[in-house]
Amino acid sequence: MSKIIKKRLSDLGYNFIATDQDGGEYRYRNQQFKSEGSFRQLTAEEIRILERNDNYSSNWADVWVTDKFLPEQIQHSKFYGMVRIGDMENVYLDFRDLRLPCGIYHATVISCDFGHTVAVHHVRYISHFIVGNDVILANISEMETSSTAKFGNGILKHGDVEERRIRLELCNENGGRAVLPFDGMQAGDVFLWSRYRDDAELQAQFQYITEQPFSPEHGFYSEIGDRSVIKNTHTIKDVKIGTDAYIKGVNKLKNLTINSSEESFTQIGEGCELVNGIIGYGCRIFYGVKAVRFILSSNSQLKYGARLINSFLGDNSTISCCEVLNSLIFPAHEQHHNNSFLCAALVKGQSNMAAGATVGSNHNSRAADGEIVAGRGFWPGLCVSLKHNSRFASYTLIVKGDFLHELDIKFPFCLVSNEVDTNRLVILPGYWFLYNMYALMRNTSKFQARDKRKFKNQYIEYDVLAPDTVNEMFDALTEIERAVGMAFSQKGMSRQEMIDLGRALLQSDESLTEHPILLDNVEFSKRKVLLAKPRESYQVYQRMIRYYGTLELIKALEESDFESVSTQLQSIVLERVAFDNVGGQLIPADKLNHLLDELRAQRIDSWADVHSHYHEWSRSYPSDRFAHAMVSLADIKQRQLHTWDSLFIRELLMEALATRTWICAEIERARSKDYQNPFKQMIYGSYEEMEEVVGRLVDNDFINKEKQALQEFESVVNAVINKL
Structure with a gap:
């Protein structure tokens, strides 16, 4: 039964919070409302004009205005409680052909503050809002604020019970990795908090530094920033909206922080319903989106009926038409097909979910969905169905099919497929390098171009060759x-003996087709797992590691002379460091562990301090990457750093140039296959018509840029060789 309470009309607009607290009922409101104007009460003549224009107040003495008040531009409106109205002008505000005169028309206003030159039209109910300067509010059914408003943050107010706290239940469906959302939360914060669940000290400190900046007091008003426009909207409750936001045709906004600025303005469009969330700067949310208990990071998009529930979506990502539940997604994620589904997953960015891909909600145990962890570049193909728990190395491409068992794929850049006729799982390591260099190398430039952050104080790694991969x-x-060693081993061999045998066979010219090369501990099933093209993948991995290391060496030699670089090499610790992907930022494991120790010891007591570590690590990342690359190069070449002479470095440079030439040729070859395939040509009347429709290969912008980059790289290599 609905509980309707009757109170005296004269109390409407008052007693939002208890008046006996320090500062009275308007303590926090006065802190929030930063008006430069000097307010006064209405004159008798102004009240007469207001009433003549069909306006009403239960107490005109509590309506405050500035000396630039135009009572003629307040019409057909009602005011309850204390209302402050900023400077008014005899102007209209024009936004995208919506032209409305300054003032308040056909509105019911309860205890609100308005900045200068606002246009408020047909707002049927607005209660406890602070509205900025030059704001347009038009045709809105309901705008209200509760005294316990939290604006999407996972905090509690005095008197709240723990059950009312908003949590993001990420990475699985049982809530075991839940975190408390807060404005300013980054993907790295969520990642760290959602891990280490057995570390009580660390978990307690995460919650403490989250709650610390927020007041548990009641009485904060909703806010609408300067130059924001809201029109044709139904319900808005407990929201904090930044400047320059544009909101139109929305069904419901409740318990939200919507970040927006003049440089990175946020837009929310028709039919959306957003509840219990944080929205970053420069976001776009349109056309029937439903999002509940979520964080949408900056410059990301939700479109066309997308559903985002109990999830965190990283910067520069797009989700359209589909459903994402209980997931933590790092930056640069793409998922825009109506029938794709992602649930209970940690996806480490630069990922793409194809149509029909269903990751999760299979309930292959007696409990809720477990977890899927996927490195960056994760790409489940058309109609792929995966089971929990599974884990995938970076840049794993999965061929169409149902994968009925849990998977642990340790090979980056690989292709995973079902061999239906033999009922085997086939793993092809290094597939992207061997067969689709065009798509792989285009990733780096593509994601860099899509990074629209205005303030890039955190280094997100987009290069396919990086310390993690x-x-x-x-x-x-x-x-x-x-x-390979296991396939050719003799009875009684140890694991290390099999590794040594496999290495010798792979480095020889001996055929490996005598025995099928099988993998173990890849799929939780009894069927065989075949390792395809072991020698080719082995060699291409080694080649790309050498290329990665030499590229970093070339950068150093460009900036300095051989003697200085040699001195720098001597100072590098001869140990290849582990890196963790923390929200898209690659961080050396020892630095991350030090941060966690500082948190446990409570020497870091704010998320701002944590973020300052991210920023410092971003500044030091180039040197960390260089050291990692040099150790990797020494490891793969089996030659210690102190023995590198100019002749050895010259050989490295020439090999890198050959590899870059090969990569460029492979990029063009991979794309040219689409022009040579007769089945692709058959739908066109002629080859010329195909070129007209899909574009000419010689005009391909990416290929031409790569050719130009190859010429520039050759010049750089020659210049560096001349310095040796």
Whole structure:
């Protein structure tokens, strides 16, 4: 039964919070309302004009205005409680052909503050809002604020019970990795908090530094920033909206912080319903989106009926038409097909969900969905169905099919497929390098171009060759060696003996087709898992590691002379460091562990301090990457850094130039296959018509840029060689 309470009309607009607290009922309101104007009460003549224009107030003495008040521009409106109205002008505000005169028309206003030159038209109910300067509010059914408003943050107010706290239940469906959302939360924050669940000290400190900046007091008003426009909207409750936002045709906005600025303005469009969330700067949300308990990071998009629930979506991402539940997604994620589904997953960015891909909600146990962890570049193909729990190395591409068992894929840049006729799982390591260089190398420039952050104080790694993927390639080399050695092993061999045998066979010219090369601990099933093209993948992994390391060496030699670089090499610790992908930022494991120790010891007591570490690590990342690259190069070449002479470095440079030439040729070859395939040509009347429709290969912008980059790289290599 609905509980309707009757109170005296004269109390409407008052007693939002208890008046006996310090500062009275308007303590926090006065802190929030930063008007430069000097307010006064109405004159008798102004009240007469207001009433003549069909306006009403239960207490005109509590309506405050400035000396630039135009009572003629207040019409057909009602005022309850204390209302402050900023400077008014005899002007109209024009926004995208919506032209409305300054003033308040056909509105019911309860205890609100208005900045200068606002246009408020047909707002049927607005209660406890602070409205900025030059704001347009038009045709809105209901705008209200509760005294316990939290604006999407996972905090509690005095008197709240724990059950009312907003949590994001990420990475699985049972809530075991839930975190408390807060304005300014980054993907790295969520990642760290959602891990280490057995560390009570660390978990307690995460909650403490989250709650610390927020007041548990009641009485904060909703806010609408300067130059924002809201029109044709139904319900807005407990919101904090930044400047320059544009909101139109929305069904419901409740318990939200919507960040927006003049440089990175946020837009929310028709039919959306957003509840319990934080929205970053420069976001676009349109056409029937439903989002509940969520964080949408800056410059991301939700469109066309997308559903985002109990999830965190990283910067520069797009989700359209589909459903994402209980997931933590790092920056640069793409998912825009109506029938794709993602649930209970940690996806580490630069990912793409194809149509029909269903990751999760299979309930292959007696409990809720477990977890899927996928490295960056994750790409489940058309109609892929995956089971929990599974784990995937970076840049894993999965071929169309149902994968009925849990998977642990340790090979980066690989292709995973079902061999239906033999009922085998087939793993092809290094697939992207061997067969689709065009798509792979285009990723780096594509994601860099899509990074629209105005303030790039955190280094997000987009390069396909980076410390995380290189470390994975080293691990994959060992897995390939062990698999080959196991296939040719003799009874009683130890694991290390099999690895040594496999390495010798892979480095020889001996055929490996005598025995099928099988993998273990890849799929939780009894069927066989075949390792395809072991020698080719082994060699391409080694080649790309050498290329990665030499590229960093070339950068150093460009900036300095050989003697200085040699001195720098001597100072590098001869140990390949592990890196963690923390929200898209690659961080050396020892630095991350130090941060966690500082948190446990309570020497770091704010998220701002944590973020300052992110920024410092971003500044030091180039040197960390250089050191990692040099150790990787020494490891793969089996030659210690102190022995590198000019002749050895010259060989490295020439090999890097050959590799860059090969990459450029492979990029063009991969794309040219679409022009040579007769089945692709058959729908066109002629080859010329195909070129007219899809564009000419010689005009391909990416290929031409790569050719130009190859010429520039050759010049750089020659210049560096001349310095040796």
